[in-house]
Amino acid sequence: MSVIEIIKLGHRYLKLWPERPELSEYFQEYYAISLARFVWRNFLGFSLFILLLFTLVAGQQNMSLLVFYVVFALSMPIQVLVMLGVKADKMLPPGLSSWYKEGLARYNESGGQLQLSSQKPRYIDLAQLLNLTYQSSIK
Template sequence: MKLSVVALIKLGYRYIKLWPNRAELVQYFPEYRIIRFARMVLNVAPGLAFLSLALQISLQPINGLVIGLFYFILLLSMPLQALVMLGVKADKVLPPSLASWYKEGVARYNQQGGKEKLSVHKPRYIDLAQLLNMTYQQSLK
């Protein structure tokens, strides 16, 4: 499905919020590492951007503004790039092996009295994140 950049950013943000922060997922899903890195970039990059701008201006008062703005824009674009890439990943259809595992998980979730209905027609990575999130929330109760 063709999405705009703004829609990709929103989908990436939703994907990063839905993905459970559970260390045991690192064994099964490479997305866990990507999500952890993206969360770190979202937290750290804005502070680094302001720090680099302030340092460049204080070290080189004349040329520091231009160089500082360059680094500022570069560092501020990193979280947006991460969200766009996660939005692209979230919109992809699951591979057949993972899709069958997802469908089994949805059936098990529904048998245990799951309240939300999940899509089993062409499941995407965002659907997988939602299933994992709901499963872990249900296991905590």
């Protein structure tokens, strides 16, 4: 996969994972996704804050240090998407994979028709299943 594809997959994974606090009891992934959402939503403003604060305090000296901090803060959301993209493409561990397959079978028995991977499920497949399950339970 190219870096752009990994970033797109990470963004898709971030959007698919349901924002349901009860998932924190079952998945450690919930905390990583919550932190990623925080970084995605807030780090642009944080980098502008760094820019303003550093400019007010340090003035025009140490411009290279200012550029470093701003570029680092602006790159954090992209770094988060890369890490999520890599995680989304990993195969589920055996215990979680069997739980996923049972959940997929249950969802398909209840009338839904999902064409998700059941041979070698990945974390992105788990996010899709959870998202669709929570969407259908709301209706």
